[in-house]
Amino acid sequence: MGFARYARSLVLKHKGEPFAMFGINSDTSPERVASVKEREGFTWDSIFDSGGTGGPIATKWGVHVWPTIFVIDHKGIIRWRGNGIPLEFDEMLAELVEEAKRNGKR
Amino acid sequence: MLRSVTLSLIVVLTSLAAIAQSAWCQTTAESQLAELEAAVSEAGLRAAERYATYADDYRSLASEYPGTEVALTAKLWLIRHAYYEQSPALKYELSGRLADEVMAEYSQSPRLTRLAELSYVFEESQRQTILNRLFHDSPHAEVRGYALLHLAESEIESRNSDTIARGRDRLRILADEYATVPWRYSVLGSIAEAHLNPHPPEALAVGAPVPEVFGTTYNGKSVSLSSYRGKVVILEFWGEW
Numbered sequence: 001m002g003f004a005r006y007a008r009s010l011v012l013k014h015k016g017e018p019f020a021m022f023g024i025n026s027d028t029s030p031e032r033v034a035s036v037k038e039r040e041g042f043t044w045d046s047i048f049d050s051g052g053t054g055g056p057i058a059t060k061w062g063v064h065v066w067p068t069i070f071v072i073d074h075k076g077i078i079r080w081r082g083n084g085i086p087l088e089f090d091e092m093l094a095e096l097v098e099e100a101k102r103n104g105k106r
Numbered sequence: 107m108l109r110s111v112t113l114s115l116i117v118v119l120t121s122l123a124a125i126a127q128s129a130w131c132q133t134t135a136e137s138q139l140a141e142l143e144a145a146v147s148e149a150g151l152r153a154a155e156r157y158a159t160y161a162d163d164y165r166s167l168a169s170e171y172p173g174t175e176v177a178l179t180a181k182l183w184l185i186r187h188a189y190y191e192q193s194p195a196l197k198y199e200l201s202g203r204l205a206d207e208v209m210a211e212y213s214q215s216p217r218l219t220r221l222a223e224l225s226y227v228f229e230e231s232q233r234q235t236i237l238n239r240l241f242h243d244s245p246h247a248e249v250r251g252y253a254l255l256h257l258a259e260s261e262i263e264s265r266n267s268d269t270i271a272r273g274r275d276r277l278r279i280l281a282d283e284y285a286t287v288p289w290r291y292s293v294l295g296s297i298a299e300a301h302l303n304p305h306p307p308e309a310l311a312v313g314a315p316v317p318e319v320f321g322t323t324y325n326g327k328s329v330s331l332s333s334y335r336g337k338v339v340i341l342e343f344w345g346e347w
Contacts, residue, residue, distance in 0.1 A: 018336060028347070032346070047323065056299070061310060
C-alpha cells in the first residue's frame, strides 16, 4: 500500500499534466476496494481482477509480487518496471512527463 | 375408524414436531455461528491468533450440530486455519482428517469449491487425492471445475515437462468444457485462458510496447489502459491485505 499512498502525491504533483495512475486491484471483493479507495483517497481507476491474487490479469502478466509497477510513456512504451520506489523515480517521471508535453506541442 | 384417524394424527403431529425441532436447531446453530463470526471480526486478530483463540469454539459448533451447513462452515474455517499450526505434522493430520470428514458428510454440497480453494493447506499427496475425488465425484460443475483448476495450477509450476503438459491439458478442458462456470467474480474460462496464454517475458520488458489491458472497476465501470495513450501512466498491481 506504500506505493499507492506515494502515488497520491504524484497525482497531485502532476495535476493538469499528461500523467495518470491506473491500477489492477487484487482485493477479495468490490466492497473492500470501495472501502480502501474511500479511506485512502485513491482517486484513479483500477480494474478489479476478479477478487484475489492469482486473478486472470495478474496471471496473464506473470505478477506474483505486490505491488508490481510499470511506468509507461506517452507512446505506450514500457520505460521502467519494479516492485518498489527507487531514489530517482520522481526525476524519471518528471522527465517522461516533459517528453509527453513536448510531444503534445508538436 | 376412530383409532386409525387418531394414529394418523399422532404420526402427523410427531413429524411436525421433528421438523420444528430441526428448524429450531438450525436457527440456533446459525445464530451461534453468526455470534462467533461477529466476535472474530470485531477482535480483528491476525489469522494465526484467530486460530489460537477461536478454534475450540468452531470445533464445538461442528460437534454440536453435525451434518448441518453450520458444521460445514465451522470445518472449512478449521481447515483454513490449520495452516497456522506450528507443527507441519499436526497441520497435515488435522486438515487431512477434517477434509475426509467433509467429503464423507457433504459429498453432494456445492460448497466443496471451498475445499478445492483450501487445497494448499494439505500435504501434497493428500491434496492430489482430495482434488481428484472432488473432480470425479461431485455432481456440481463448479466443484469439478475448481478442483481441475487447482490441480492444473500446481502442475504447470512443475519442473517435469510431462506434469506441465498434464496441467495444460486440464486447462484446455477448463477452457472448453467449464468456460462459463462461475469462478470468483469471473468465470473459469478467463483464468484458464490467462494460464494458457500468458504474455511472454519480452512483451513486458522495458522497451516493449505495453500490452492492452481492460476490464471493469469495482463498481462496474469499463476502463482500458489504451485510453490513456498520450499520457505517462503508472500501472500498479496493488491490493490491501
